Amino acid sequence: MLPFRSGRTGFSGASSAFLLLTLLSCAALAGEKVAKPEVETRSKPKARPKPEEGVTNIPIPAGHDAKGLVLPDFDLKGHLRGKLEAGVTRRLDDEHVEFRDVKFTTFTPETEMPDLEISMSKSVFNLKTQVLNSSDPATVKRADFVIIGDKMQFEMLTRKGTLAGNVKMVVHGKSRVSGKKAE
Numbered sequence: 318m319l320p321f322r323s324g325r326t327g328f329s330g331a332s333s334a335f336l337l338l339t340l341l342s343c344a345a346l347a348g349e350k351v352a353k354p355e356v357e358t359r360s361k362p363k364a365r366p367k368p369e370e371g372v373t374n375i376p377i378p379a380g381h382d383a384k385g386l387v388l389p390d391f392d393l394k395g396h397l398r399g400k401l402e403a404g405v406t407r408r409l410d411d412e413h414v415e416f417r418d419v420k421f422t423t424f425t426p427e428t429e430m431p432d433l434e435i436s437m438s439k440s441v442f443n444l445k446t447q448v449l450n451s452s453d454p455a456t457v458k459r460a461d462f463v464i465i466g467d468k469m470q471f472e473m474l475t476r477k478g479t480l481a482g483n484v485k486m487v488v489h490g491k492s493r494v495s496g497k498k499a500e
Contacts, residue, residue: 375444377408390473392426399423399473414442421449423476434458435471435478447473455480462488 377383386406390399404418419440423433436458440451448470455469457478467482 375406375408375414377406377414379408379410382407396426397424397429398426398476409441412443412445414444416440416442416449419449421471421473432459433476435469437469440469442473449473461490462486 375386375388377386383406384404386401386403388401388403389397390401392398400422401416402420402422403416405416407415407417409415416437417439419437421435422431423435424430425432434457435455437449437451437455438453440449440453440455442449449472451469454465454467457464457469457480464480464484464486466480466484469478469480471478
């Protein structure tokens with residue numbers, strides 16, 4: 318004999334048990350953390366390079382000049398990150414070095430091919446902060462653009478630069494409208 322006259326109690330009890338089981342399994346699956354390595358690697362900021370990784374050993378005593386100095390800059394894995402070429406180099410003190418007619422070339426880490434070329438007539442490099450400052454006009458060249466500014470500050474480790482004053486940028490490439498090569 319059925320406990321209720323309609324006979325639906327057993328059916329609704331089974332469906333409610335199934336529904337309860339489904340909800341609990343969904344809650345359990347939602348509680349599990351699924352690791353996505355692609356998202357985690359993108360969200361982690363890159364660690365800022367330490368000043369010890371940059372150009373630290375310049376073999377010039379304080380107050381002396383050197384002509385034609387070339388300083389390569391390697392990362393910890395031995396890849397060439399940059400090359401600094403100076404016409405005249407003068408050591409001002411233990412932390413500062415003055416460069417005249419300096420050209421700094423950055424390289425892409427994967428291929429070690431030249432990427433940017435930064436030219437300055439006169440600049441001062443801080444060995445402690447690894448920052449190259451120029452109060453004279455500076456030029457930044459790449460295959461697709463040229464930027465010229467009155468002053469420049471360039472962080473050697475992070476490869477970030479700031480141009481100030483009268484800044485002019487010329488982008489080389491194809492024109493979208495006419496399809497001709499433009500400058």
